[in-house]
Amino acid sequence: DTGVSQDPRHKITKRGQNVTFRCDPISEHNRLYWYRQTLGQGPEFLTYFQNEAQLEKSRLLSDRFSAERPKGSFSTLEIQRTEQGDSAMYLCASSLEGGLAGRNEQFFGPGTRLTVL
C-alpha cells in the first residue's frame, strides 16, 4: 500500500494523559500536513513540514501540542495533558511540492479519532 497511513485509527484516553499519533506519508512526498476536524466542521490546518523543517504552526496548536518529522519521513503529533476539547479527528496529509504550494493534490490518511473522557 503506497498511500498515507496513520496510527492508531482510534484512541480513547482520560483527561490529563499524553497521547502520540503517527503519520507515514507517501515516501517521495516532501510536504506533510496535520489537520484537526471537529464535529460539523471541515478540517482545520494545524502545522506543516517541508522535509524535516516545521515551517508553520497554527495558533490552534497550543503549547500542549508538538509535532516532529525527524529525517523528513514519518511524523508524530503529541498532545500533552489532554483536555476534553482535544477530542477530534486528526488528519495527516502529504504532497510533493516543487515551489509554491496549493495546486498539487494533498493525499490524506484515514485519520486518528481521539476521544478524551
Add this chain to the structure above:
Amino acid sequence: ILNVEQSPQSLHVQEGDSTNFTCSFPSSNFYALHWYRWETAKSPEALFVMTLNGDEKKKGRISATLNTKEGYSYLYIKGSQPEDSATYLCAFAPYNFNKFYFGSGTKLNVKP
C-alpha cells in the same frame, strides 16, 4: 482566517436524482480550489483541482465548475448512486499561503 462556506450542509436524494452543491470562497488572492470526497472510515479522496476562472472538470458522473471572480464553485452529480453517499469537501488554496482552508462539507445520502 479565510472563510470557506459550503451549502447545503446535508442532502438526501433518491437514487437516480441529479444534485449539486456550492462552495464559496474569497475572490481575492485565489490560487486553487480542490474538491474531495470523504467516505466514512476512509481517507478523503481528491476529485478535482481547479485553477482557472471558468474551469470545468468532469470525472464520470461528477463535474465541477469554477468562478474565481465571484468566488464560487459548483459540484454536480448526475444520476446519483448509493455509492456516491459521502461528505464532499472543498478546500481553498490562497496564493502564497502554502495550506488549504476547508469548508465544513456537504454530506450526501443517496437512498436506493
